[in-house]
Amino acid sequence: MGGRVNEDLIKERRKCTFDIKELTHIIDCGEENTIKRKQIDNYILNIKELWDDVPEEYLSHKERYENAIKKAFIVLKVLRQLHTGNIQITDHRTPTNVYSIQDGIFRNVNPLLIHIGLFWSTIAAQASTEQQAEWLQPDSSMIGTYVQTELGHGSFIRGIETTATYDSTTDEFILHTPRLSAYKWWPGGLGNTANACLVMAQLYINGTCHGLHIFLAQIRDFDTHKPLPGIKVGEIGPKMGFNTADNGFLGFDNHRIPRTNMLMKNVQVLRDGTYVKPKHDKLTYGSMLLTRVTLISDLAYQLSKAATIAVRYSAVRRQSPIKSNEPERQILDFVSQQHKLFITIASSHVYRVVGLWMWNSHKRVTADIHEGNMGQLPELHALACCLKAISSRDASALVEQCRLACGGHGYMMASNLPQIYAYTTAAVTYEGEYTVLLLQTARYLVKFWRLAAEHKPLPQNFAYFEDYIKKNFEQWRNSPEGIIEGFKAIVAGKTKAAYDTLQCNLRNGREFEEAWNMASVQLTNASEYSTISRNDIEALQSRYEELLALIRPNAVGLVDAFDIRDEVLCSTLGAYDGRVYERMMEEASKSPLNEDVVNESFHKYIRPVTMKNKL
Amino acid sequence: MGGRVNEDLIKERRKCTFDIKELTHIIDCGEENTIKRKQIDNYILNIKELWDDVPEEYLSHKERYENAIKKAFIVLKVLRQLHTGNIQITDHRTPTNVYSIQDGIFRNVNPLLIHIGLFWSTIAAQASTEQQAEWLQPDSSMIGTYVQTELGHGSFIRGIETTATYDSTTDEFILHTPRLSAYKWWPGGLGNTANACLVMAQLYINGTCHGLHIFLAQIRDFDTHKPLPGIKVGEIGPKMGFNTADNGFLGFDNHRIPRTNMLMKNVQVLRDGTYVKPKHDKLTYGSMLLTRVTLISDLAYQLSKAATIAVRYSAVRRQSPIKSNEPERQILDFVSQQHKLFITIASSHVYRVVGLWMWNSHKRVTADIHEGNMGQLPELHALACCLKAISSRDASALVEQCRLACGGHGYMMASNLPQIYAYTTAAVTYEGEYTVLLLQTARYLVKFWRLAAEHKPLPQNFAYFEDYIKKNFEQWRNSPEGIIEGFKAIVAGKTKAAYDTLQCNLRNGREFEEAWNMASVQLTNASEYSTISRNDIEALQSRYEELLALIRPNAVGLVDAFDIRDEVLCSTLGAYDGRVYERMMEEASKSPLNEDVVNESFHKYIRPVTMKNKL
Incomplete structure (x- = not known):
């Protein structure tokens, strides 16, 4: 699909104030990784047999599977070529692997995902040396x-x-x-x-x-x-x-x-x-821990896809003049739209960095365990629980926000946003359900609050519980550090409230488990426990509006820096060239319902009714 | 699909403390409507040609359309029989019509929905007498x-x-x-x-x-x-x-x-x-107003479907003992689950009542217009804008909450919850996009705030703006009336804050439209402007927990009272008999992928790879 790049996108790219490539290298953890990633992209995306004539969404359930399995074995062959002699590929979503490309190839998921990602790695982690020697063969029939x-x-x-x-x-x-x-x-x-x-x-x-x-x-x-x-x-x-x-x-x-x-x-x-x-x-729970850790980076990647689609579309789409005598404005100019989209770009970066940090922590803790030191495992486990829950919920909410921000066109499968949402929201449930994990996190917090309340020694990470009890918290400050302090106060305040409710239920004769169940709604809700004032909120609101205006000219550059190829985005709304309406019409022309000028159901069902008295 | 009713559901129904049928009659606006509705249900749901051997989700895009159009003309014929001589059926989702049944017949939407619901009614509303005489013919070919x-x-x-x-x-x-x-x-x-x-x-x-x-x-x-x-x-x-x-x-x-x-x-x-x-x-905007009004009742109905499925499933599903020496508990016993589901039941009733009230207001205002009195139209229009936005957002969020509350099984299409979500979330966008309508509502509020700020006379409905300015608001009371007063204070406070930001932007030399755009994020957010205290919140929290416990024994009765037939719910998780796992397995057995013991892709793609060195 050739064609000129949309004029509005050309202008957006021209006014970008930073070096887009430099940000891409940061995201890839270094220029050498960007080069390697692009080589793999080129190699795989040029395999013609991986591309459909008719988009996957037109197929029946059975045809979808058969089409996917055909591609899966082509991909498997490529993976084996790329990682000769090493069929374990667990470095999910890290810069130089090929998982991201699969989102485009399958417009969905590889039916061999578990085979490649979890089956072999679990054997490698949990089977004995003899078992590994027997089962981990490159020519295995399994x-x-x-x-x-x-x-x-x-x-x-x-x-x-x-x-x-x-x-x-x-x-x-x-x-x-x-x-x-x-x-x-x-x-x-x-x-x-x-x-x-x-x-x-x-x-x-x-x-x-x-x-x-x-x-x-x-x-x-x-x-x-x-x-x-x-x-x-x-x-x-x-x-x-x-x-x-x-x-x-x-x-x-x-x-x-x-x-x-x-x-x-x-x-x-x-x-x-x-x-x-x-x-x-x-x-024995190692597989689940690893999956939760890698999921965070995966969700960051899904966020970057949704942001790319929604921001590019919002630069091309025009709707309503802001002043009545003006032409219609790019919807990216509306502050309410910026509010919906820019937080998605920011969250993608946050979860990418957190995911990388967790990945490295996991490597370190795993190495420690090999040395016989299990000390860091409980905290890593607690962090993975909490971050898996929060990142999956955040990501699915933001992807859906991006989809809705694209209006009716975001409802088309050809935008790919419904598929990204369906993929992302599944992560709220699998590998540890959201509410269950939040309640586990709450148990972990309450455990340390009890220590704080009983004036027992606390780990360094929970020192702020003691500060809260001693009212050592500083007055609210409108700065990044001040906001972090504020969040600590909220966590401490919420944990205290939950702990108090629990104690109250216990004093009223409930057993601990019933008392916990009764308090469990409060445990998952949020409220304000900081010293923030009305004036502080107003100042933050102004600052926020200023920041949106500062980001606005760089919005397209920021999503371009994610450097996701059109073949992976699979979106009529989000392609690099911004030919939104042309691509929508081209996609519609692929519908099997448009092959025949008159669908056969006219003769079978419609004509007998509408022409009944006319023949 | 015969079979015994699940034991847990039998117990739930036994302990229900109110008369389920009585609530059904209230929902239907009278026993005579319940009887009529059930007659129509029986008549239509007994038409065998309307039911599929293979569920709709297994079909290809083209097959889905062809299958739906077949059913649509059967339904059209039935509608014409039921409403002889009157092919306009606009009384959408009111008790005695047949729209609700269509959710089950199509597991989706009738392709003739606009033909039946909007095409004829717009002609009736906007065409001249001569045009109507020509076009509104029972034997029309259109x-x-x-x-x-x-x-x-x-x-x-x-x-x-x-x-x-x-x-x-x-x-x-x-x-x-x-x-x-x-x-x-x-x-x-x-x-x-x-x-x-x-x-x-x-x-x-x-x-x-x-x-x-x-x-x-x-x-x-x-x-x-x-x-x-x-x-x-x-x-x-x-x-x-x-x-x-x-x-x-x-x-x-x-x-x-x-x-x-x-x-x-x-x-x-x-x-x-x-x-x-x-x-x-x-x-000329009459069609859109009517659609917004009827949508509220439709969304209430979708909420009742989601609540029925999730509550019945939560009574059947067992997971985790609350105390470690107990058997696994019905997940409906977990307070966090009650919190997710009971608000959906409540919201369904709220929007049903509001929808009916709007429907009657619309009738009254339309009659007034025929008399030449347009006075009530702007307020009805403003209310319809706001309620359309709020009800669609609420409904889709709650439906999705119900889906997620059913865990992985809620992700199955056979639960019908993904389809109810896809149907409901579309309403956030079509017929007036959410953010656009909220901003219209904000303009309406700011208009009256300006009058209040300038001490000009206000309509009765906005008297509380004056109270807020004069600080005439009562101290917070933890009662239904007190909560309504609190909401008024929040609306007044938020409107004031938005108005002040707007004025500030204007003083800084912005033109009105730019000033409005800059303030538009604040305009769509919420915060606390009431006199509620920490103690009040804690008291409300306790009261809320008490209410969840009071509702718990009646939860199944409350959703049974919605009286939605299994053929309309289309859910393995939500059927009246609660045979959840049996139905899930029965549905899976219908998958065309289970027809052949070995799918042909094994021979084409899998075997050549796995048996390469073995033959």
Whole structure:
């Protein structure tokens, strides 16, 4: 799709006051990464077989899957070429990997996402050296997935009902689904693609339950792909998003696997049924922690996509004169529009930096654990819980705000904004549900508040609790540091209020858990506990308006710096050239409903009614 | 799908403390309406041809349309039977009509929605007596739609570029699309179904523009359905929702229609080109006002659907013991869940009552207008603007909250919650965009604040502005009346702050329109301007917790009282019998991806990779 660049966008780029490339290099963590990323972009995006004639949204549910699986194996081949000899690619969304491009190739999600991103990495992290030597082969026939959630059990994973019972007579585990609610439900790629999976199940030895463990189970014949005896597997049906992935269900009818298929790096079952406990409970939750950490960067990337689309569109779109004798203005000139969009650009940077910081912390803590030092794990875990919840909620709210800021055209699938929202909002739920994680964060805060209230020593990160109790907080200041101080005061004040409610419920004779449940709404709400005054708020409001005006001329430059290619944005509204209406019309022309001048339903249904008395 | 009712739901219904049927009658505005509604439900829902073997979400874009149009003409026939001789059915979502059932039949929207709901009613409201006699025929061949928005023009309708130029030599109007951005875009049913439409265009007579007027244009041949010469029409492609309706685009290449095709009840163009102005400008915006009024009740109905699904599911779903030695609890027992769901039930009742009140006000004001009295129109218009904005935003946020409260299963299309969200969020944009309408409301408030500030007489409805200036507000009271007083104080305080910012910008040398734009972020935000204290908030918090506990035992009864049939809810999670997991598995079994044991893509794409070295 050639064509001139929209005049308004040319002007916007001309008036940008900073070096766009320089910001791109900062985002990529260095110019050398930008160069490498662009090389990979060029290499993959030039593979013609990856591009559709008819956009994915026109296809039926079944065709979508088949189209995606075709592309997935092309991508898999490329990944293997790029990472020769290393089929673990976990460096999700970091500058030099290829995940971002996949958003464009699939306009959705790679059905092999779990196979590539979680199946192999979990084996690498949790299987013993011998198991790794056997399973991590470049020519492995396994297409795997990670199977945890059940129809009846999600957030409360201890409630999982699938059992793995050790049979010492045959040296096997018997995997079993005791009832309908125990059917596995949701894993990506499970429905039709995977022939193997890592299954989370309750381990039973001699009638004793040892809790959840992970087992490698083959579920389909490698050669014929038919489900093995004792396996009931299928696809769960259409979802709000992720429809290129065959999320599946799975039931076991006393399905036997070798004892050596339990992942045994940190925990073992010996031949005689002896159970060897892990050194540390948290070790088995590593996969979930890693996923939460990488998710933050992924969400930052989704925010940058939404911001790019909405800002470019707002520079091209004209609506209403601000003064009645003027021509219609770029909607980017409206302060209410700036308010909606600029915060999305800012949030993308915030979560990118936080995501990178968490990624590095995770690396450091993992290295410490290898040295036998678990000390930093609880704080990393608490931070990942809280940040996963907040970033997913923020990102989905802001993506939706960008979509709505594009008016009716943002409702078109061809804008790609509905798909980015469907993708982003899923993250509010999966891998730790929002409210559940916030309540975990609240427990963590209340734990340290109790220490503060009892005047016991606090970790450095919670020193501000003590300041709050001693009223050591400074008077509100309208500066970045002052605002951070203000947020600390709000956290301390809210935690105190929650703690007091809890204590009050306890004094009224409630048991702790009931008292906690009763207080749980307050625990997730916010209010003002700082010393901010009406005048301070007015000053901040003025400053905010000034900042919006300062950012305005650089808005297009700021999103250009994200440097996301049109093939990845997949948006009629957000392309670099700003040919919005031309692209919308070109996309509409691809609709199969426009192939025939008259749709056959006219003859079948319409004409018999409208021409009834005329023939 | 037979089967026993879920035990938990049986218990919930047993402990309900009020008469569910009585509440249903209140919702229906009387028992006689309930009876009539149920008769219509039974009649229509028993028509077998209206039900699919394969759910709509599995179909391709084209198949969806064809399936929907088949049903639409069955429904049209039924509507004509039910309302013999009266093909205008505008009493949208009021108790005794059949709109609600359509949500279930189409799992989406009727492609003839605009034909039935807006095309005929606009002719009835805006066409002259002679035109009505000609066009409103029961055997009319017209399938119509309402065509206003253009690719480049939505909210600012004065910017519409399509022209209707009078040619007095032939007594015709020439409809023309001067450029790409002037293409009509969005009308439902326009793409493939409609053969006629009401077009909003700029009227030109002898080189003078008289602004926007409505014209009836035939666009396809009634007999062959082929587009007429000079007409470029087609379908715009997939959207976030409304995919059973063929939203379309339309361009005119000097398309001629008779002069008598302009809607001439309130305004006329005579044979010699004389333009006869309407008595009142606002008269031509009647269709939009009516749509906004009816939308409020529609959104209340969508809220009742979402609440029914989420509450029933939350009574069936069990997750986590509250105390560690207990069995897992119904998630409806968690206060954080009650907080998310009960407000949805309450909001549905609020908007239902407000919608009914607006509907009756609209009837009264319309009757007044017929008597020549336009006095009440501006206030009704302002109220409809504000309530349309608030109700659509509230409803979509609450529907999404209900969806997220159902966890991962709420992400399944079979829950129907994603579709209800897609349907509801569209209302934030169409028929008056949220921010645009809020800013109109703000202008209205600021206008009366200026009167108050200048100590000029105020209408009764704005007396509280004067109270606020004179500091006549009472001290905060924790009672319903006290809360209403508090809201008045907030509105007054916010309006004052906006007005002051505006004045300040003006004093700094800004012109009014620039000053307004600069202040427009503040104008759409909220803050506390009442005399409420920390203690008051704590007391309200306790009262709120008490109320959640009081409502809890009646939650299922409250949603049962909405009396929405399973065929309309279309939800595996929300059915009356609560057989959640059974229905989820039954729905999944309908997936075409589960028809073949091995999908053909295994042989084409998977096997060549996984078995490469094994053969």
